[in-house]
Amino acid sequence: DAGVTQSPTHLIKTRGQHVTLRCSPISGHKSVSWYQQVLGQGPQFIFQYYEKEERGRGNFPDRFSARQFPNYSSELNVNALLLGDSALYLCASSIRTSGGTNEQFFGPGTRLTVL
Amino acid sequence: RKEVEQDPGPFNVPEGATVAFNCTYSNSASQSFFWYRQDCRKEPKLLMSVYSSGNEDGRFTAQLNRASQYISLLIRDSKLSDSATYLCVVALPSGNTPLVFGKGTRLSVIA
Numbered sequence: 001d002a003g004v005t006q007s008p009t010h011l012i013k014t015r016g017q018h019v020t021l022r023c024s025p026i027s028g029h030k031s032v033s034w035y036q037q038v039l040g041q042g043p044q045f046i047f048q049y050y051e052k053e054e055r056g057r058g059n060f061p062d063r064f065s066a067r068q069f070p071n072y073s074s075e076l077n078v079n080a081l082l083l084g085d086s087a088l089y090l091c092a093s094s095i096r097t098s099g100g101t102n103e104q105f106f107g108p109g110t111r112l113t114v115l
Numbered sequence: 116r117k118e119v120e121q122d123p124g125p126f127n128v129p130e131g132a133t134v135a136f137n138c139t140y141s142n143s144a145s146q147s148f149f150w151y152r153q154d155c156r157k158e159p160k161l162l163m164s165v166y167s168s169g170n171e172d173g174r175f176t177a178q179l180n181r182a183s184q185y186i187s188l189l190i191r192d193s194k195l196s197d198s199a200t201y202l203c204v205v206a207l208p209s210g211n212t213p214l215v216f217g218k219g220t221r222l223s224v225i226a
Contacts, residue, residue, distance in 0.1 A: 033213050042119075042202050042216030043159065056213065090158055092214075104214060106158035 002027070004093050004107035012113045013081050021076040021110045025093030031055075032074040033104060034066055035090040043090055049074055078112075086114045118142060119217035121203050127223045132193045136220050138186040138203030145215075147206040148179055150188045152199045153219065159202055162188075193224045 005024045013019050025032050031050040035043035048056035049068035063079045072093075078085055088111050092104040121138045128134050140148075148165035163170065165177040165186055176189040186203055203217040 035214075035216075040218070042204075042218050043214075045213060045215070048213055094213075103161055103164075106160070108158050111156075 004091055004105055006091050006107040006110050008110055010111045014115050015081055017081050018079045019081060021089050023091030023107060024073045026105055029093035029095055030072050031094045032068055033092045034076045037088040037090060081114045083114050086112060118215045119203055119205055121217040122220050125221035125223060127225060128193055129225055130193060130195060133191045134193055136188045136201050138217055140184050140205045144207055145205040146208045148186050149204040150177055151202040151204055153202055154199050195224050195226060198222055198224045
């Protein structure tokens with residue numbers, strides 16, 4: 001079975017542009033979470049979606065938005081890019097909404113560089 | 116105070132050594148605890164969950180002390196392939212912050 005897939009793998013943008021990152025969860029998983037990992041830090045939670053509804057949001061500005069589609073895939077959008085948005089963006093899927101004992105499976109990430 | 120704090124590292128150890136990682140968490144409502152492993156430029160992968168009674172998986176032993184809000188990971192007989200960053204992770208009961216990661220501790224096992 002395919003794991004979590006993300007596209008693109010790498011992306012270079014300039015300040016002020018916007019970007020859309022895509023994620024497809026493991027088949028049968030209905031929950032998708034997005035994390036941002038800057039160099040030297042652990043991943044930080046951005047959003048969680050379950051059954052196409054936002055179920056959680058981390059401490060990120062409104063420039064960050066996301067959505068989940070009927071097939072449970074998800075997009076993360078970032079507007080008005082800043083240099084500090086350069087990071088590895090990770091998507092994780094799980095069967096249910098909450099953390100707890102539900103293992104989250106991470107995709108390979110999208111490495112975004114903002115120049 | 117950070118929600119999850121780990122030893123800053125890096126840890127450089129010879130093959131065969133025993134190495135211990137420590138982690139503390141600030142939110143006493145945290146319900147689930149994990150160690151993830153992340154190789155360079157790769158995604159995090161679950162190494163093991165951590166249970167109150169402590170648990171072992173081969174050369175890896177994880178322990179949890181809820182009273183002290185402390186989690187540990189012990190790696191015995193280190194292998195070159197253990198070289199990676201180890202992330203301490205906690206989860207709250209609610210879905211708002213599914214996983215809270217520490218900064219990670221880099222381990223290099225040297226031949």
